[in-house]
Amino acid sequence: MSASISAFILTFSTLCGSRVVSGVLSPPTNVSLTSYNMNLVLRWDPPDQPASGLLYTTEYSSILGYNVGCVNISTLECDLTNLKDSISEYGKYTGRVRVQLGTESSAWVESNQIALDRDTVIGAPDVSLFSNGATIEASIKDPVFRISSLRDVYNLATYNITYWKDGQKKKNRSISNVQQNRVVLSDLDPWTTYCVQVQISTEKHPNPNPTHSVPSAVVCESTTIEEEAPWVAAVVTFVVMAMAVAVVVVAVVYRKRISHFLCPKDALPEHFKEYLLAHPNYLDMRNSHPPKEIFDPVSIIADGSILEEGLPLEAAGTSCSQQPDTT
Structure with a gap:
């Protein structure tokens, strides 16, 4: 049971x-x-x-x-x-x-x-890289919160930036406690690809231990040729401006000579004039008028023969050219 x-x-x-x-x-x-x-x-x-x-x-x-x-x-x-x-x-x-x-x-x-x-788990920041000669600029964007914003909740939030040559992550270099969201990495080799990863670090009183966000995705960018120092560009600009001023001053002071050199007067040399005066035939030919053309009028008179109707031109011409038989 x-x-x-x-x-x-x-x-x-x-x-x-x-x-x-x-x-x-x-x-x-x-x-x-x-x-x-x-x-x-x-x-x-x-x-x-x-x-x-x-x-x-x-x-x-x-x-x-x-x-x-x-x-x-x-x-x-x-x-x-x-x-x-x-x-x-x-x-x-x-x-x-x-x-x-x-x-x-x-x-x-x-x-x-x-x-x-x-x-709360802080999401990964968004990182963009821009190459500028032998330097790379990293632009960092905070994750979007559902309530409030990162800076309103964590006013002491900073960035930890890690970067390395592509394929050499074990030899990475780091920059900690960065407060700016745009950072220039300047100690780089030209014509080299570097990879960057960023993590947000937050501290909040009374908790002395900082918390970290999810690391960002790894992004890579290549450097190019090393840029010249800023003073080089300034010196080149000064030299160009000085040369331009000197050219303007010379053009103003010697404007007449330059004008005569560039636009000479249209005059024959004296020995050319003497040669032409010694040969008056040239002057007569130069001053003569073209000869008057003489021509006679020409008139064309048609043949009085009448073409027979219906005959071709060749047949008519043949019949007209025949002479009457006198025998």
Whole structure:
């Protein structure tokens, strides 16, 4: 008899899925509250032996008590940041979730407690490189927070920059505690490819240990020829301007001579004039008018012969050229 009762209870428990013998739903498992770039997300796993059609309801607590989160959802996470009017970047929060099936509900399962400014995971910064001769300029952009901004929450945030020759990461060099978001790497070799990675470091009182962001993606850029010193360009500019001023002064002072040299008067040398005066035939030919042309009028008179109608020109010409027979 006892064996039959045990078999019935086991069968009933299997059919009911996540329900236990008492009829109460099994609660969700592995409930955790996480934060990435100042968001607030509650995650969990379904109950052991879950039944179909389960729904979940979440709540989160602050200093004012529990607030309603996501209600009757089927997914296994709830983004509480969507309720950002009630979320503060300096708040401490705990989440909880329960299972619902019809009119039945499981017990609440609470998560860990987190402080957003202390426990959030700071995402990787965005890094861009620009080559300028034998130097490389790194431009750094902070990650975007769901609530507030990086500089508003961590006013002592700095950058740790690591760079190395491509393929020689073990020989990397570092620059720490950089506050500017644009940094020039100047101690580089020309015509060489360098790779750069940046990580954000934050310090917040009273925690003396800094926290670090996710490292940025590795980006690489090549240097070119080493640029000349700035004073070289200044000297070259001064010399060019001095030469230009000297040319202008010379042009003003000797403008007449330069004008005569560039635009001489159109006059024949004296010995050419004497030669032409000694040979007047040239002057007569030069001053003579072209001769008057004489011509006689020419008239063309057509032949009086009449072409026979319908005959070709050759036949007509042949008949006209024949002489009458006098014999």
